Amino acid sequence: MTEEMTYSQMLTELQTIVDSVSRDHCPVDELEEKVQRAGQLIKTLRERLKKTETSVSEMLTEIDG
Amino acid sequence: MMTQASDLTVLKLNQSVKRTLQSAFPEPVWIRGIVTGLRRVSGRGHTYFQLADISEPGEQSPAVADCALFAGDRSRIAIEAGRQAKLFELENDVEVRILVSVSFWDRSGRFQLIMKGFDADFAGDSSAVLLQRLIQQLEKEGVLRENGTFPFPEVPLNIGLVTSRGSAAEKDFVKTLDESGYPFRVYAAWATMQGSETSDSVCGAFNRLMVNVGGSKLDAVVLTRGGGSATDLAWFNNETIARTIAQLPWPVISAIGHEIDTTLPDHAAHTRAKTPTHAASILVDTVARFDDKVSILNRSLVSSVSPRIQMENLKIGNLAGNLTLYLASLPKRKSEVLHKLASKLNMSVMAELHRQDSLISEAEKQVEIRDPKKMLKLGWAVVRNTDGFPLRTISAINEGQTIKISMDKGWLAAVVKEKVND
Numbered sequence: 001m002t003e004e005m006t007y008s009q010m011l012t013e014l015q016t017i018v019d020s021v022s023r024d025h026c027p028v029d030e031l032e033e034k035v036q037r038a039g040q041l042i043k044t045l046r047e048r049l050k051k052t053e054t055s056v057s058e059m060l061t062e063i064d065g
Numbered sequence: 066m067m068t069q070a071s072d073l074t075v076l077k078l079n080q081s082v083k084r085t086l087q088s089a090f091p092e093p094v095w096i097r098g099i100v101t102g103l104r105r106v107s108g109r110g111h112t113y114f115q116l117a118d119i120s121e122p123g124e125q126s127p128a129v130a131d132c133a134l135f136a137g138d139r140s141r142i143a144i145e146a147g148r149q150a151k152l153f154e155l156e157n158d159v160e161v162r163i164l165v166s167v168s169f170w171d172r173s174g175r176f177q178l179i180m181k182g183f184d185a186d187f188a189g190d191s192s193a194v195l196l197q198r199l200i201q202q203l204e205k206e207g208v209l210r211e212n213g214t215f216p217f218p219e220v221p222l223n224i225g226l227v228t229s230r231g232s233a234a235e236k237d238f239v240k241t242l243d244e245s246g247y248p249f250r251v252y253a254a255w256a257t258m259q260g261s262e263t264s265d266s267v268c269g270a271f272n273r274l275m276v277n278v279g280g281s282k283l284d285a286v287v288l289t290r291g292g293g294s295a296t297d298l299a300w301f302n303n304e305t306i307a308r309t310i311a312q313l314p315w316p317v318i319s320a321i322g323h324e325i326d327t328t329l330p331d332h333a334a335h336t337r338a339k340t341p342t343h344a345a346s347i348l349v350d351t352v353a354r355f356d357d358k359v360s361i362l363n364r365s366l367v368s369s370v371s372p373r374i375q376m377e378n379l380k381i382g383n384l385a386g387n388l389t390l391y392l393a394s395l396p397k398r399k400s401e402v403l404h405k406l407a408s409k410l411n412m413s414v415m416a417e418l419h420r421q422d423s424l425i426s427e428a429e430k431q432v433e434i435r436d437p438k439k440m441l442k443l444g445w446a447v448v449r450n451t452d453g454f455p456l457r458t459i460s461a462i463n464e465g466q467t468i469k470i471s472m473d474k475g476w477l478a479a480v481v482k483e484k485v486n487d
Contacts, residue, residue, distance in 0.1 A: 007220035011358065018362050022369040031373065038366050045359045049352070051248035056226075056239060059254040059273040 014041045079171035090167040093181045097162045100155055110136035134180040142183050151185035157296045162187035196302050203307055211311035212335045218284040220355045221348050223250045225274040225286035230255040234291040234341040241345030247352045252278045258290040263300035268309045280314040289320040289341040301328040320344035441473040
């Protein structure tokens with residue numbers, strides 16, 4: 001499900017999880033699930049940000065430049 | 066169709082046009098306009114340029130006419146101006162008032178204005194004033210604010226690039242993105258970045274991005290070229306480019322020329338960058354900020370979860386400790402209870418026994434008191450009939466009757482001789 005999400009969506013979800021686990025009333029059994037999900041989001045975000053190579057594709061139709 | 070004797074050749078037509086023009090404009094006329102595309106052909110010393118109307122806001126492209134200033138006329142005009150202590154100089158983007166004769170070259174069919182005089186006292190609007198006027202107008206219409214209303218994307222990795230192919234601007238831009246290590250995708254739409262085609266070419270490039278990449282796929286678009294003369298950059302002070310930028314579905318970063326140069330797209334774009342490299346840096350910094358945000362969230366997750374887990378562990382530890390203590394104390398507590406119960410039971414049993422014992426003793430005493438033997442010991446005697454039935458009053462006894470008299474330590478049988486009533 002992480003695959004189809006945009007960066008911003010993932011960041012928003014991550015932010016929400018961090019906020020909710022920071023509050024004391026988060027039940028411990030939910031905590032594990034949430035931390036796991038947060039870890040997955042962070043990993044995906046990092047991976048997507050670290051592909052390193054800039055690719056350039058040219059829009060060539062009707063090119064005159 | 067039949068060939069007619071009256072058919073014109075191109076030359077004849079051109080000559081006819083020339084004569085018509087000459088009769089319409091027999092004398093040179095004063096005309097005013099903006100000098101553009103000024104170039105001097107070396108050798109003969111002729112000067113060629115275009116004279117353009119000042120474009121009013123809303124107008125697509127201003128009318129232009131080709132002009133020529135021949136070397137002879139040029140030196141004559143310069144000398145005349147010199148006599149009046151005025152300076153004669155043609156400059157791009159400056160409004161001038163000049164005297165021209167309208168000419169038509171019959172062999173090439175080309176229409177041209179031949180400059181014959183120059184109004185040195187005419188103070189036309191400079192291009193800066195014109196630009197300012199255009200900016201004010203577009204500002205009033207909201208055109209310059211339109212693109213700035215987009216929120217700048219948090220992770221701008223898919224970038225449209227409008228610049229000239231193989232230019233230093235392109236290389237600087239892509240190099241800066243590449244060095245960041247972030248996975249930028251650049252969609253390049255090449256355009257002519259100076260000269261009269263600039264506007265059409267740049268707008269065409271924006272259009273290609275729209276058609277080939279699509280509105281939603283790009284995070285931002287960069288319009289950039291390197292530094293150049295004011296004349297080169299002035300091609301961007303174009304209303305059509307500004308209006309096109311206002312209609313684009315992505316935030317545009319404009320980086321045209323150097324730090325000191327400001328062109329109309331800088332006003333119309335979402336963000337103005339000083340150079341192509343700076344435009345790339347803005348994108349890289351934005352992605353880096355996002356990257357940092359993820360790291361901070363990661364740390365904040367760890368720092369908010371670890372104490373929480375420690376606390377829960379502590380809670381569990383405390384609970385476990387309490388339970389152990391309780392369990393350990395359980396047998397002792399149990400035996401204590403039993404002991405208490407037992408002793409309580411014991412005591413009540415004893416009391417009961419004691420009570421019973423007292424009752425028995427009391428009964429025994431009562432019994433003892435009433436024991437006839439005791440009375441007999443005191444000297445009393447009991448009279449019974451022969452059946453053993455006690456005779457308590459004298460009336461129960463008859464004279465001559467045999468009675469049994471019980472005494473201490475024995476009994477005797479007697480016969481009643483006499484009976485006396487009290």
